[in-house]
Amino acid sequence: MTDIISPAADLAADTSASVEIVGLGKRYGPEWAGTQAVAGVDLSIASGEFVAIVGASGCGKSTVLRILAGFEEASSGSVSVGGAPVTRPGPDRGVVFQDYGLFPWLTVRENIAYGPRRRRLPRARVNELVDRFLAAVGLTRFAATYPGQLSGGMQQRVAIARVLANEPRVLLMDEPFGALDALTRSDLQAELKRIHLETRTTVVFITHSIEEAVFLADRVVVMTGGASHGVPGHISRIVEIDLPPQRDILSPAFTEYKRTISDLVHEPVAAA
Numbered sequence: 173m174t175d176i177i178s179p180a181a182d183l184a185a186d187t188s189a190s191v192e193i194v195g196l197g198k199r200y201g202p203e204w205a206g207t208q209a210v211a212g213v214d215l216s217i218a219s220g221e222f223v224a225i226v227g228a229s230g231c232g233k234s235t236v237l238r239i240l241a242g243f244e245e246a247s248s249g250s251v252s253v254g255g256a257p258v259t260r261p262g263p264d265r266g267v268v269f270q271d272y273g274l275f276p277w278l279t280v281r282e283n284i285a286y287g288p289r290r291r292r293l294p295r296a297r298v299n300e301l302v303d304r305f306l307a308a309v310g311l312t313r314f315a316a317t318y319p320g321q322l323s324g325g326m327q328q329r330v331a332i333a334r335v336l337a338n339e340p341r342v343l344l345m346d347e348p349f350g351a352l353d354a355l356t357r358s359d360l361q362a363e364l365k366r367i368h369l370e371t372r373t374t375v376v377f378i379t380h381s382i383e384e385a386v387f388l389a390d391r392v393v394v395m396t397g398g399a400s401h402g403v404p405g406h407i408s409r410i411v412e413i414d415l416p417p418q419r420d421i422l423s424p425a426f427t428e429y430k431r432t433i434s435d436l437v438h439e440p441v442a443a444a
């Protein structure tokens with residue numbers, strides 16, 4: 173997607189990438205005794221798009237994300253980011269999990285600076301990135317604090333800022349707000365939405381909350397199946413969320429999307 177010329181848009185083009193998943197299958201264990209976790213997953217995500225993945229436990233959401241991250245190898249099919257096949261983890265993809273994974277012996281500032289420093293960016297650029305994303309997640313005043321002194325929500329903010337400071341072209345998030353209380357969670361959802369509108373980084377976001385998916389995403393991918401159903405996990409439907417960026421979770425249209433997706437998630441899994 174390089175159809176834009178203004179400096180700001182150039183930046184956007186540079187900070188996001190498309191994702192292409194074709195015929196993806198993953199088998200854990202040997203052919204004769206393993207688990208076919210997912211099969212036949214096809215998904216095209218445009219550069220800058222925000223896609224949420226929902227579906228019952230065990231349907232293979234994390235498996236797909238780990239393959240995108242390059243932590244896990246596909247058994248069949250292919251996955252590419254920005255046109256390049258994924259074979260290993262890389263700085264083009266930033267990953268945020270439910271547990272924050274911060275370095276407890278580093279301050280908030282040092283945690284966020286870790287990636288940019290490893291990339292050997294000039295000191296001024298490192299500081300610029302750290303300051304920008306500290307501000308974006310509202311933690312400027314806590315720069316010198318250690319993670320252990322922060323609440324769970326604040327630690328997750330640091331984890332997000334740390335990943336964003338690496339300027340990934342795709343942000344992969346696996347239930348990043350799953351462990352947070354409802355209030356902190358809705359704050360972080362709003363923050364993530366704002367950051368996404370600003371950076372235009374492509375986002376793939378796994379959640380168990382249908383409301384969160386409808387609030388954040390341009391499209392919601394519904395997965396179904398999984399080992400416990402005797403059918404490999406797969407995509408059952410993709411729902412486009414045709415709502416403005418600022419969404420009212422109490423509006424009839426929003427509620428209707430929630431109902432539609434909830435029905436899809438709870439649909440009985442077809443037998444193999």
Ligand SMILES: Nc1ncnc2c1ncn2[C@@H]1O[C@H](COP(=O)(O)OP(=O)(O)OP(=O)(O)O)[C@@H](O)[C@H]1O
Nearest residue numbers: 200207209228229230231232233234235236398399
């Ligand atoms: N490392 C592994 N070894 C063997 N089987 C695995 C492994 N990881 C996942 N699986 C199996 O693959 C299937 C999909 O797991 P996955 O973690 O992708 O599901 P999920 O949709 O993320 O579920 P949840 O919502 O509970 O996080 C499950 O049947 C699981 O048991």
Ligand SMILES: [Mg+2]
Nearest residue numbers: 233234235346
């Ligand atoms: Mg999972």
